[in-house]
Structures are given as C-alpha cells and as structure tokens.
Amino acid sequence: MERLRSSPLHANISTALDKHLEVIHVVQSRRKDEIVNASNRQRQGAPRCQDDRDVFALALAIKEMSIATRKARTTLWCAFQMTLPK
Secondary structure, eight states: OHHHHTSOOOHHHHHHHHHHHHHHHHHHHHHHHHHHHHHHHHHTTOOSOOOHHHHHHHHHHHHHHHHHHHHHHHHHHHHHHHHSOO
16 A cells, blocks of 8 residues: 555554454464463363463454454555655
8 A cells, every 4th residue: 555655655554454463373372372272271180161361361362363454444444644745
C-alpha cells in the first residue's frame, strides 16, 4: 500500500502489524509449552488431568491475539482506504 501511495503510511499501522506478529509468536510459544508439559506428564505416568496453568496461559494469549487481529484488520482497512484514489 505504501508503494501505491508513493508515501509511507502512518506509524500506528506498522505498530499494529508488529504487535499482531508478536502476539502470534506468543501463542505459538504457549502452545509449545502446553504440548511439552503434557508429554512430560504422560512420560512420568501422571494422571491425564492437565495442569490449568498451561491452559490459562494459552487462553490468555489467544484472547490477546484476537484483540490484536481486530486492530490489525482495522488498521489495514484504514490503510487501504487511504490508498484508494479520491
């Protein structure tokens, strides 16, 4: 969109997209932690009951990703509107 406008977009647009990418990495990390901890408990013969901390951390990360996704979609829509010819 910057190429179409021939000028840089507002800094908030880049910030929102960077935040979205950061939150995606956090969700991936929380999911990996959950998988590793579950497999470790299985190897140790622990009951199948899952530790709630992993689930809560993943749920919180997904909530943050949902918020960041909405903001990223809105900022991309705004950038698109600014790119359209008047």
